[in-house]
Amino acid sequence: MIIAVNAIFFQDDYLEGYGQYAVSIFNILVQNHPEHEFVFIYDRLHQKEWINGPNVRSVTVGPAARHVPAFLYWYNIRAAWEVRKYKADIWIQPYGFCSLLSGVPQIVVIHDLAFKHVPKSIPWHQRFFYQTFTPLFLKKANRVITVSEFSRQDILQHYPNKAKSLEVVSGAARDSFKPVSWEEKEQVKEAYTDGYEYFLCVGGISPRKNMLNILKAFSLFKKWHKSNMKLVFAGRLAWQYEDFMEKLTTYKYRNDVVLTGFVTDEILARLTASSYAAIYVSHFxxxxxxxxxxxQSGVPVITANNSSMPEVGGEAALYAEADQPDTIAAHMQTLYKSEQLREKMVQKGLERAQQYSWEKAADLFWKEILATKxxxx
Structure with a gap:
């Protein structure tokens, strides 16, 4: 079987969530199924081969698909022609789009319907594209995969009877995320926060990630506790970051806030494992x-009680209203004041993370490929 895979998000210094999901799954599938050929199709030149093996072929097909006209041309004409040239049996689309003209059977992964719930977090032209074409993609695809039961129910609610099939294949933490020694924690803190403990927020700086409310929560925490605790944001400047950066210039505790920018997976894993607690209270x-x-890194988590996050965190996280900084701050304070609770949340988190694995995800994904074939x- 020849399996074509859309690899446009396999980018140097820009892999992030969608790309991490696809790379993690297909690294396993390539190794587990050497009798099949995998053709990874990029839309631009890349410096790193994310997936290697004797059964792997990487091809670059321009122009870069980064705006609506380019989307339509790349998926329906240029990449579709390349997939047909390699006589692919199946074309995997991990990013919510697919070709409406290709005759090759396609599996589409739709991670979420963020354009429905937080439309202002997406550029208007991309939002228009999602609104217009998502129902067509669902109808066209031979099979549809999503990443949580929440997203599955959300898709069914908004687009009943559109998808021929809709299965959940959840992600997992990568192996590089694990607890580290006290000495390594001290090294990381010396490098980023002058040796002080810190709360960590991971994600691109954008309104959807709720960074302004996290700043407000941190202000309350600092007001309640005159500690040297820092707040670290690990992520690139993403969509509509200007308001955040402007407010940060006059932020009372600006000297206690660290922006790392985009960091490598290795550094992110060390930053995560060395943090006092992780704060992930996105709007969606x-x-x-x-x-x-x-x-999985042995770090307690404060997250939001909306969308899929309670499903992922289960009873191993502390939950807050995303638009209520005081509830976020209250959990920060609780962890700070009670080392016993913090250790309890660490143990619960370690157990929770073990319930997810990339091997399981890859097996489920492979079943979808076989069913499509x-x-x-």
Whole structure:
């Protein structure tokens, strides 16, 4: 079987959630199924081969698909022609889009319907594209995968009877996220926070990630406790970050806030494992990998009680209203005041993270591939 995979998010210094999900699953599938050929199709030149093996072929097909006209051309004409040229049996689309013109059977992964719930967090032209074409993608795809039961129910509610099938294949924490020694924690803190403890927020700086309310919560925490605790944001400047950066210039505790920018996976894993607690109170998430990555690293988690996050965190996280900084701050204070509770949440988190694995995800994904091939044969 020849399996084509859309790899446009396998980018140097820009892998993030969608890309991490696809890379993690297909690294396993390539190794587990050497008898099949995998063709990874990029839309631009890349410096790093994210997935290697004797059964792997990487091809670059321009132009870069980064705006609506380019989306339509790349998926429906340029990439579709390349997939047909390699005589692919199946075309995997991990990012919510697919080709409406290709005759090759397709599996589409729709992570969430953020454009429905937090439309202002998405550029208007991309939002228009999602609104217009998502129902067409669901109808066109031979099978549809999503990443949480929340997203599955959300898709069914908004687009009843559109998808031929809709299965959940959840992600997991990567192996590099694990507890580290006291000495390594001290090294990380010396490098980033002058040796002080810190709360960690992972994600691109954008309104959807709720960074302004996290700043407000941190202000309350600092007001209640005259500690040297820091707040670290690990992520690139993403969509509509200007308001955050402007407010940060006059923020009372600016000297206690650290912006790392985009960091490598290795550094992110060390930053996560060395933090006092992880704060991930986004306005909306289809899954939320940083929750599990913090838990697997032995770090307590404060997250939001909306969308998929309670499903991911279970009883191993503390939950807050995303738009109520005082509830976020209250949990920060609780962890700070009670080392016993903090250790309890660490143990619960370690157990929770073990319930998810990339091997399980890859096996479920492979079943979807086989089902697609069986129907199309």
């Amino acid at each position: 998430e289809g899954f939320g990998l940083p929750i599990l990555e913090a838990m 069986a129907v199309s044969s």
